[in-house]
Amino acid sequence: MTQNSGLLERLPDRTGLDRIWSVLPKARLVGGSVRDLLAGVAVHDLDLATPEPPDDVQRRLEQAGIRVIPTGLAHGTVTALLDSVPYEITTLRRDEETDGRHAIVAWTQDWAEDAARRDFTINAMSLDRHDRLHDYFGGREDIQNHRVRFVGDASRRIAEDALRALRFFRFDARYGHGVPDRKACQAVSEQLGLIGTLSAERVASELLRILSGPRLNETIGAMASVGLLQVLLPEPDQHFLNRLLACEAPVSSLLRLFALCHRNSPELAGRLKLSNADGAKIEAWASAQPALHPELSDDDLRRLRVLQDLDLLVERSWLQQARLVGAPDSVWDRFRSRLQAMPQPEFPLSGKDAIAQGVRPGPGMGQWLKTGRDWWMAQGCLPDRSACLAYLATQK
Template sequence: MLRHLEDAGIRVIPTGLSHGTVTAVLDGVPYEITTLRRDEETDGRHAVVAWTRDWAEDAARRDFTINAMSLDRHDGLHDYFGGREDLANRHVRFVGEASRRIEEDALRALRFFRFDARYGNGAPDKAACEAVSKQLELIRTLSAERIASELLRILAGPRLMETITAMSRVGLLQTVLPSPDTASLLRLLNCDAPCNPLLRLFALCRERSSELAGRLKLSNADGAKIEAWASDSPALHPDASDDDLRRLRVLQPLDCLMERSWLEQARRVGAADPDWDRFRESLQAMPQPEFPLSGKDAIAQGVQPGPGMGAWLKTGRNWWMAKGCLPDRAACLAYLAAHR
């Protein structure tokens, strides 16, 4: 396969040779190509595979019926487990025995709910839910990174509350998250907040949000967002004045302020609210204020570099913010000259 692709002038990336997978890049678009396989050994996390030429054998190792279909070069559909009917009925179902599929790879428990959140309709498959409820200890052995990746995908699903409720009912949600609060998540969703999986995760675990980054091994950037969302400072109020809005723009990045506003609306109101909508519109429309003084101004006024300069600039900035971030450079210099 590698030779044929390279002979055709197609760039090939060996993304997973041990699993028989390469990525072909054609016109800038990546295509994953995987050799037919069968599982030789499984331990709930990783599989030892062998190659095969049997398409049905390869399909039998897939997780869900809707993922076990294939299309040949003559547009012939090969459906060994009723995936086409399940897809038409929006029914997510394991191939074969659900418990066995999860024993082979515990991540499939979370994948089941991810696919159900996106494609499902009605109650999740009963056999799958029963199998998940019996494999919670195995699911605990999954790496934090794999759990986090699936959770964030689940939280982007269009039928989220149905899925999260089902996960809670079988004990999966409590297995992978610290004290999840589905009611808090529902309040955020009822506000019609934009789809933000990390924000939804925070709402789901707000009371123990300080544990999230470490427990799920989130990135430093995501951990910093969660820390900022958990803070009550600067305070947000839907009746904020223009002076308040300018101060907010100085104290925190706009995207963080917008995200925190949805969390505050969820906490205080738990529904759509025109006052909070106006607050966000005004916040976005407010130009970003810039403190007009710098170290060069301090030196020009005879202030030497060091702690004294920092104190001089801080005094000026505090006064400027108290005045609604409106005074210009001359006004700030005049104030500092009068208060040295």
């Protein structure tokens, strides 16, 4: 179906887009940009498709003085840079062969054929330079009805790329409403065996995007009902995640992942091949030390600030609130405010001070500094350099 849309008027600035259209008049906006224009949400990337082959696209743009980066020529994609804004332009494609992870593609000039290889109806629309919307599978109606459906046979779409099972729930959370599409859920359930063919990195990326999105309680529940959640994460604890969400903690996909998987947190980073930094955070969240309680004294708070990074302490406080309260709580809010307002204590002595006091480098120096630091910590991290030196002088 082709219809006038008025969508281009919603773009705050189409200068770069018009310049590309002057070079590639057959190109159309595709995918997420069209979907989000229809949905009335912010458009972040203006991606285009065109029937011209990628080499021809690159040549035409460069002849027009537009900088081009061959970001994915093998997949038919180049990126045009206009005033530092990237525009991804991809030649129309059809799938020649798929294995559930990758597709071998061939170029085509058939827009409907290209649209048919996309995942969801709401992602299969295109918009030409005359502001005409091309909608081959009812995507506009699905946007209006808050419905996410696969293009064509849902089971086949998932067989082409198993990650679409996760993508379905991510898009349903953002653009759907109510019970997810029955045919899609049935197809996900039937194709659970393909999830193991996906790389851990792709699964982690998609899962973290789901966890940062809206309607998370409903989405996680729907994923569990079709068996997908249990395949991704053994022994998920939806109850603890719901308690964390009920506390109204700031959005952190990694923290939410930990809440969901805290029972198996030692294996979590390796299972999803998370970064070393994320793995270290998970390890710190899993520890009960240093202990947190909202009624700790200022001296205790200063000691906490010395023992652990402030961000980790705040994140652990949300987890502790979820365990103990499971709801918004002004006592824990005050604790975090006190913690964040507390200046970072710094132990005032160093190796130079030890040498000045006649302490030789080596184990003795380390013990001298440890003795001073332990006393300083016991005093609430308040003594200054002179006080610490005076104390150490009594320990000779």
